[in-house]
Amino acid sequence: MNPQMLNESAKVVVVGAGPVGLALGIELGRRGIPCTLIERNDRVGYSPRAKTTNVRTREHLRRWGIADTLRQASPIAPDRPSTVVFATRMNGHFLTRFENALNGNRERNNFYSEEAQWVPQYVLEDVLRRHAQSFPCVTIQFQTEFVSFEQTDDGVVTTVRDLVSGDVRTLSSAYLLGADGARSAVRDAIGARMIGEGAYSRNYSIIFRSPELAGRHVHEPAIMYWMVNSDVPSLLGPMDEKGLWFFMATKLAGDVDPVTLDPADLIRRGTGLSDLPVEIVGTDLWVAHRLVADRYSHGRVFLAGDACHLHPPFGGFGMNMGIGDAVDLGWKLTARLQGWGGETLLASYETERRKVHERTIAEAVINFGSTANQLVRPGLEDSGIIGDATRNEVADIIEATKVREFMTLGIVLGMRYENSPIIVPDGSEPPPEHFMLYTPSAHPGCLAPHLWLIDGSSLYDHFGDGFTLLVTEGELDDADAFAATAAKRGVPVKVLAPNDERLRERYEARFALIRPDQHVAWRGNVLPSDPASLIDRLTGTTCHERADAVLSS
Ligand SMILES: Cc1cc2nc3c(=O)[nH]c(=O)nc-3n(C[C@H](O)[C@H](O)[C@H](O)COP(=O)(O)OP(=O)(O)OC[C@H]3O[C@@H](n4cnc5c(N)ncnc54)[C@H](O)[C@@H]3O)c2cc1C
Numbered sequence: 001m002n003p004q005m006l007n008e009s010a011k012v013v014v015v016g017a018g019p020v021g022l023a024l025g026i027e028l029g030r031r032g033i034p035c036t037l038i039e040r041n042d043r044v045g046y047s048p049r050a051k052t053t054n055v056r057t058r059e060h061l062r063r064w065g066i067a068d069t070l071r072q073a074s075p076i077a078p079d080r081p082s083t084v085v086f087a088t089r090m091n092g093h094f095l096t097r098f099e100n101a102l103n104g105n106r107e108r109n110n111f112y113s114e115e116a117q118w119v120p121q122y123v124l125e126d127v128l129r130r131h132a133q134s135f136p137c138v139t140i141q142f143q144t145e146f147v148s149f150e151q152t153d154d155g156v157v158t159t160v161r162d163l164v165s166g167d168v169r170t171l172s173s174a175y176l177l178g179a180d181g182a183r184s185a186v187r188d189a190i191g192a193r194m195i196g197e198g199a200y201s202r203n204y205s206i207i208f209r210s211p212e213l214a215g216r217h218v219h220e221p222a223i224m225y226w227m228v229n230s231d232v233p234s235l236l237g238p239m240d241e242k243g244l245w246f247f248m249a250t251k252l253a254g255d256v257d258p259v260t261l262d263p264a265d266l267i268r269r270g271t272g273l274s275d276l277p278v279e280i281v282g283t284d285l286w287v288a289h290r291l292v293a294d295r296y297s298h299g300r301v302f303l304a305g306d307a308c309h310l311h312p313p314f315g316g317f318g319m320n321m322g323i324g325d326a327v328d329l330g331w332k333l334t335a336r337l338q339g340w341g342g343e344t345l346l347a348s349y350e351t352e353r354r355k356v357h358e359r360t361i362a363e364a365v366i367n368f369g370s371t372a373n374q375l376v377r378p379g380l381e382d383s384g385i386i387g388d389a390t391r392n393e394v395a396d397i398i399e400a401t402k403v404r405e406f407m408t409l410g411i412v413l414g415m416r417y418e419n420s421p422i423i424v425p426d427g428s429e430p431p432p433e434h435f436m437l438y439t440p441s442a443h444p445g446c447l448a449p450h451l452w453l454i455d456g457s458s459l460y461d462h463f464g465d466g467f468t469l470l471v472t473e474g475e476l477d478d479a480d481a482f483a484a485t486a487a488k489r490g491v492p493v494k495v496l497a498p499n500d501e502r503l504r505e506r507y508e509a510r511f512a513l514i515r516p517d518q519h520v521a522w523r524g525n526v527l528p529s530d531p532a533s534l535i536d537r538l539t540g541t542t543c544h545e546r547a548d549a550v551l552s553s
Pocket of ligand 1: 015016017018019020021038039040041047049050051052053121144145146147179180181182183184185205286304305306307313315316317318319320321322
């Protein structure tokens with residue numbers, strides 16, 4: 001291992017440079033926190049799995065300044081409609097469609113600042129990698145494997161192995177983060193266990209090349225085609241516009257040995273195009289789990305992403321939720337390392353994220369309960385009025401059951417941290433919690449309601465990197481005094497008064513304090529007479545820690 005390549009002064013060591021590790025690198029790197037990512041692969045971007053980069057992740061990309069970069073990097077044409085088609089086969093009967101699935105159409109909506117994007121995970125990872133490496137304080141060490149760690153009250157010593165030379169060496173840091181995926185060694189090392197139902201369904205994904213397919217199928221352009229037939233219930237979608245596709249056969253029967261499956265035969269049977277030329281690029285047998293770690297941390301070691309939650313990919317939540325973990329952990333670790341955050345801040349990570357994980361996973365499991373395997377009916381492919389009647393019946397079932405999988409704002413934007421110790425309740429009723437419908441609300445703990453401002457800019461673009469004190473009406477004197485008190489304690493607070501009268505109604509208060517992750521931490525019509533107490537609460541600082549900080553300053 002080349003010692004020059006290692007960031008010896010890293011404050012944080014991250015194991016894994018998948019999407020979650022890279023997001024952690026970005027959250028820390030953009031705030032100047034030195035960190036080293038340890039990745040056993042020789043590069044990022046092996047995974048073709050995720051295609052849905054959802055609205056919330058794209059809002060984070062926008063905050064990081066790379067939302068347009070991903071749009072431009074995508075091999076999927078920007079004008080491809082975000083439509084999901086249900087049909088019996090690619091040359092068979094149309095059943096129904098969902099338009100603007102996952103809120104992927106490019107149209108402005110006050111609910112969010114970025115639409116979702118259908119883009120292969122390997123493209124997103126490469127964009128994240130380039131951005132992470134643009135920060136001088138971020139190092140990615142490829143072909144390096146996590147071996148073990150030891151921690152003291154002051155820090156963590158991580159042992160890693162260079163997979164090329166075999167050399168073993170240690171890295172010292174203040175924190176260690178396990179973003180090392182489903183088989184997380186960091187998770188094992190902290191003694192955490194995955195609780196729930198493991199491996200309850202086997203599924204088979206295939207990446208294949210077939211430039212002919214676009215001209216051979218009979219359906220409209222879409223991001224996903226569900227093929228509801230009893231032969232090979234499956235789904236399929238584009239990975240680019242040049243003939244690269246994914247195909248997924250869901251819920252293999254228990255007695256099927258995947259080794260015996262001929263991928264080209266599966267594709268031809270599923271699509272109904274029995275003579276379709278296909279070149280198999282890769283195959284991926286994956287199992288569906290419903291698992292959450294029994295703990296997300298131990299001392300100075302934290303888990304994020306698949307390392308602490310696993311669930312079926314229906315709804316496209318897994319990677320997106322892991323990136324949300326990185327965002328939550330990123331600003332809290334920064335606050336701690338910069339000296340303005342207390343211990344409670346880090347403890348709140350699990351309180352806040354576990355509830356989001358459990359709610360989202362329950363939704364993904366419901367979605368996985370109605371795949372093409374469950375939707376197929378005898379006679380579905382028959383011609384004539386009996387076949388038509390069966391197809392109408394199945395289309396009705398699809399429309400009623402699958403709409404929640406493609407209209408997901410209630411899950412994606414509706415997550416809230418109201419029970420967190422660093423959120424201050426205001427006694428108001430929370431907005432309705434619904435899996436599909438999102439009700440913007442500044443109820444403390446909710447995502448700050450978004451708005452396109454009169455000048456055409458996104459409200460979020462004006463938020464600061466630290467806290468933002470949003471003033472929806474009235475004078476700024478109190479707000480400026482509050483920010484000055486915060487600054488004395490090292491807490492970054494930006495005062496923002498956009499002068500847009502809709503904000504008073506949308507936030508239902510004169511003031512709202514918004515965290516670095518864009519969640520509302522507190523709101524009120526008057527700022528507290530003792531601002532320091534509020535600041536300490538929001539930054540998880542106890543009296544004891546405050547006294548220590550004063551003594552050491
Ligand atoms: C078929 C399918 C489709 C999916 N579609 C979607 C979707 O549309 N949207 C979505 O949000 N999610 C989707 N997912 C889920 C998504 O792929 C995962 O949630 C995501 O990859 C998790 O990211 P991660 O960074 O936590 O883990 P990983 O992506 O697993 O990354 C972990 C990294 O850690 C490295 N690593 C592991 N162990 C070590 C070690 N000991 N030392 C050093 N490095 C190590 C690995 O090499 C890897 O690079 C899908 C999953 C499947 C199976």
